[in-house]
Amino acid sequence: MKLDILVFGAHADDAEIGMAGTIAKHTAAGFKVGMCDLTRAEMSSNGTVELREQEAQQAAAVLGAEVRSNLGLPDRGLYITEGHLAAVTAEIRRYAPSMVFAPYWEDRHPDHIACSKLVEEAVFNAKLRKYMPDKPAIPEPGLYFYFINDLGRTDLIVDVTAQYPLKEQALSCYRSQFGLAPGEDAVATPLTEGYIERVRSRDMLLGQRRLIPYAEGFAGKVPYTVDLFDAARK
Numbered sequence: 078m079k080l081d082i083l084v085f086g087a088h089a090d091d092a093e094i095g096m097a098g099t100i101a102k103h104t105a106a107g108f109k110v111g112m113c114d115l116t117r118a119e120m121s122s123n124g125t126v127e128l129r130e131q132e133a134q135q136a137a138a139v140l141g142a143e144v145r146s147n148l149g150l151p152d153r154g155l156y157i158t159e160g161h162l163a164a165v166t167a168e169i170r171r172y173a174p175s176m177v178f179a180p181y182w183e184d185r186h187p188d189h190i191a192c193s194k195l196v197e198e199a200v201f202n203a204k205l206r207k208y209m210p211d212k213p214a215i216p217e218p219g220l221y222f223y224f225i226n227d228l229g230r231t232d233l234i235v236d237v238t239a240q241y242p243l244k245e246q247a248l249s250c251y252r253s254q255f256g257l258a259p260g261e262d263a264v265a266t267p268l269t270e271g272y273i274e275r276v277r278s279r280d281m282l283l284g285q286r287r288l289i290p291y292a293e294g295f296a297g298k299v300p301y302t303v304d305l306f307d308a309a310r311k
């Protein structure tokens with residue numbers, strides 16, 4: 078199956094925090110979007126691997142994703158190794174997406190940074206026909222970076238106002254991460270302390286410069302090209 082968009086995260090919920098609205102917007106418009114989590118988040122303070130997998134599948138269904146995979150790479154061990162790079166590259170080649178998304182390259186969580194770099198290197202390798210020749214090389218997809226904890230340089234924003242209720246619904250699937258019910262075996266983490274409210278405030282701020290109620294922001298490492306003839310005719 079070919080996908081239009083493939084979104085990578087270190088942990089289930091990363092992609093939703095950064096770009097659930099953009100995912101929902103594109104699936105509703107008929108684009109095929111896939112989500113891939115690199116780890117099972119086995120080091121997370123709250124929730125179990127099984128529970129997180131269920132939550133991830135529920136959230137993917139809310140957003141209309143075609144597929145949600147998990148590469149089962151080690152949580153807190155996302156180093157750039159030959160094996161990790163091969164696994165991510167194989168996933169990109171498998172779906173031959175036109176666009177790939179990864180976490181922004183600066184973040185307070187080191188796994189998000191590691192995921193960012195790993196995906197960037199895998200996107201590069203995906204087009205090299207002499208790298209892993211048993212899996213055919215693909216044209217290099219476009220690569221953009223979404224925000225999880227840290228807000229960085231914003232090269233693109235997407236208006237997700239109409240999709241915002243779906244984003245909140247997808248985020249609330251991760252009950253084990255964002256909720257802290259009394260009596261549960263859970264500890265307070267940054268995610269239990271008003272995290273969804275912080276994401277909402279951030280997305281309001283991202284729309285501010287264009288007077289958009291809610292936007293998601295993305296950074297790119299190469300300039301976005303436009304056809305100026307269209308802009309000039311308006």
Ligand SMILES: [Zn+2]
Nearest residue numbers: 087088091186
């Ligand atoms: Zn994460």
